[in-house]
Amino acid sequence: MTARFNAISLIVADMAASVAFYRRLGFAFPEGAGGRPHAEAGLPGGIRLLLDTEESVRSFTPGWQPPAGGGRHSLALLCDTPAEVDALYEELTGAGCHGEREPWDAVWGQRYAVLSDPDGHGVDLFAPLAASAQ
Numbered sequence: 001m002t003a004r005f006n007a008i009s010l011i012v013a014d015m016a017a018s019v020a021f022y023r024r025l026g027f028a029f030p031e032g033a034g035g036r037p038h039a040e041a042g043l044p045g046g047i048r049l050l051l052d053t054e055e056s057v058r059s060f061t062p063g064w065q066p067p068a069g070g071g072r073h074s075l076a077l078l079c080d081t082p083a084e085v086d087a088l089y090e091e092l093t094g095a096g097c098h099g100e101r102e103p104w105d106a107v108w109g110q111r112y113a114v115l116s117d118p119d120g121h122g123v124d125l126f127a128p129l130a131a132s133a134q
Contacts, residue, residue: 010050012117038050089115098115100114
């Protein structure tokens with residue numbers, strides 16, 4: 001038997017805020033997901049984004065506490081164009097989301113921007129600067 005990558009799971013403090021954030025990025029959470037302790041959005045290729053509330057995690061791991069300090073992970077989301085990177089960054093920061101780094105042209109050939117979701121999880125937005133760069 002071989003384990004297969006199937007999902008990315010994030011623990012969140014405020015499910016409604018997290019679902020709203022990821023919906024703005026195009027994740028299709030079902031209706032009512034913001035009021036549940038667990039939510040899933042399907043991604044291309046069969047992978048899923050899972051969100052669980054802190055209370056839900058404590059229901060099976062009593063005493064669990066969020067880690068202290070900065071995060072060491074981020075979700076990287078491919079956009080169709082550099083202009084889409086800029087537009088999504090502006091839309092999200094304009095809606096009150098925390099922008100870590102405004103869009104810039106990275107030396108590796110991508111338009112890149114960095115946001116934080118409501119729980120401080122990193123979310124990178126990127127697009128190739130040229131059709132052949134990836």
